[in-house]
Amino acid sequence: MADINLKGRDLLKLLDYTTEEIEYLIDLAIKLKDEKKKGTPHDIHRGKTVALIFEKDSTRTRCSFEVASYDLGMNCTYLGPTGSQMGKKESIADTARVLAGIYDGIEYRGFGQEIVEDLAKYSKVPVWNGLTNEFHPTQILADMMTIKEEFGELKGKKLCYLGDARYNMGNSLMVGCAKLGMHFVAVTNEKYFPNRELIEECRKIAEGTGATIEFTNDPFEGTKGADVLYTDVWVSMGEPDEVWKERIEDLTPYRVRKELMENAGEHAIFMHCLPCFHDLNTTIGKDMHDRFGITEMEVTDEVFESSQSRVFEEAENRMHTIKALMYATL
Numbered sequence: 001m002a003d004i005n006l007k008g009r010d011l012l013k014l015l016d017y018t019t020e021e022i023e024y025l026i027d028l029a030i031k032l033k034d035e036k037k038k039g040t041p042h043d044i045h046r047g048k049t050v051a052l053i054f055e056k057d058s059t060r061t062r063c064s065f066e067v068a069s070y071d072l073g074m075n076c077t078y079l080g081p082t083g084s085q086m087g088k089k090e091s092i093a094d095t096a097r098v099l100a101g102i103y104d105g106i107e108y109r110g111f112g113q114e115i116v117e118d119l120a121k122y123s124k125v126p127v128w129n130g131l132t133n134e135f136h137p138t139q140i141l142a143d144m145m146t147i148k149e150e151f152g153e154l155k156g157k158k159l160c161y162l163g164d165a166r167y168n169m170g171n172s173l174m175v176g177c178a179k180l181g182m183h184f185v186a187v188t189n190e191k192y193f194p195n196r197e198l199i200e201e202c203r204k205i206a207e208g209t210g211a212t213i214e215f216t217n218d219p220f221e222g223t224k225g226a227d228v229l230y231t232d233v234w235v236s237m238g239e240p241d242e243v244w245k246e247r248i249e250d251l252t253p254y255r256v257r258k259e260l261m262e263n264a265g266e267h268a269i270f271m272h273c274l275p276c277f278h279d280l281n282t283t284i285g286k287d288m289h290d291r292f293g294i295t296e297m298e299v300t301d302e303v304f305e306s307s308q309s310r311v312f313e314e315a316e317n318r319m320h321t322i323k324a325l326m327y328a329t330l
Helices: 019-038 060-071 092-102 113-122 137-151 168-179 196-209 219-223 243-254 258-264 283-292 311-329
Strands: 049-054 075-079 105-109 127-131 158-162 183-187 212-216 228-231 269-272
Touching (some): 019 168, 049 060, 049 092, 060 075, 092 105, 092 113, 105 113, 113 127, 127 137, 127 311, 137 168, 137 311, 158 168, 158 219, 168 183, 168 196, 183 219, 212 219, 219 258, 243 283
Parallel strands (some): 049 075, 158 183, 158 228, 228 269
16 A cells, blocks of 8 residues: 555545555555454454544444444444534534544544534534535545445446436545546436536636546436446425425436446446335335336335445445544544
8 A cells, every 4th residue: 555644633624635545544444344243353442532523413424433432442422413512512623622532533524514614614623525415525435445346446437427427426426536647427306416617616626637527417428438326315404394205206217226227237236325115115105106106216126235335335335535634644
């Protein structure tokens, strides 16, 4: 691996990291995963503690940070949606300074990107973005690790994102592909394209890495020859229920289905950051069926459960990449 020093660094968004630094974290995660499978200890941060601020609940992010902390020999404190006074009785700046005096690192998962940026501004210890409305960098590290494990390399691979590309996943996948020399294609209705300024920033990055950034509303044109078909839920956490009808009408043409996987090719894999509405085994899934008569949303159950699906390998890799992040920055 490259000789990269990330000690003391925040991870707020991948735009702040170089291509080499991102590749280093991915390779470190692969190394730590191999060590864990072999039972080789890597508890290099024994005695340290981290604070996990979750203004939005999560399964994968919380479990990944907690298990990664324990594997590194650390303790962690989970602060759920009602677990702190941040933004209510105490400012973000004051919260950052309080926690930085007690903990060795701070994770934040919640709402606006400005919140995690402010935490980092006033913290003397590393701050990690576990998800904001705009970016989800730890997810992208896991995604890229999964793709590298599958194909052996990242540069030149084509990732096709189908669905609502305006928010954290569409934004972050576009940034990750630009940084790593991949071909990013957003396949969706024009009104679901990412922010124009971010598109232009990624295209400038792509000029130096060999990446391409493309957009189309034709799912067969966009997925042709893709290595990865990627999607996410159509309605993000915290959005009102009223938007479901509009999203279902607009985005159903971009549901990942067998025909699109076949259009991509036999080698293509399916990825999803989870949770996923691929059947009726969730409260929301049942509600959408009762209201709109649909049994699947962003992906068919046939694709989700197929041999091309890598969603659970991807979910596991959240822990390995988060561990690599804390390993390197602490």
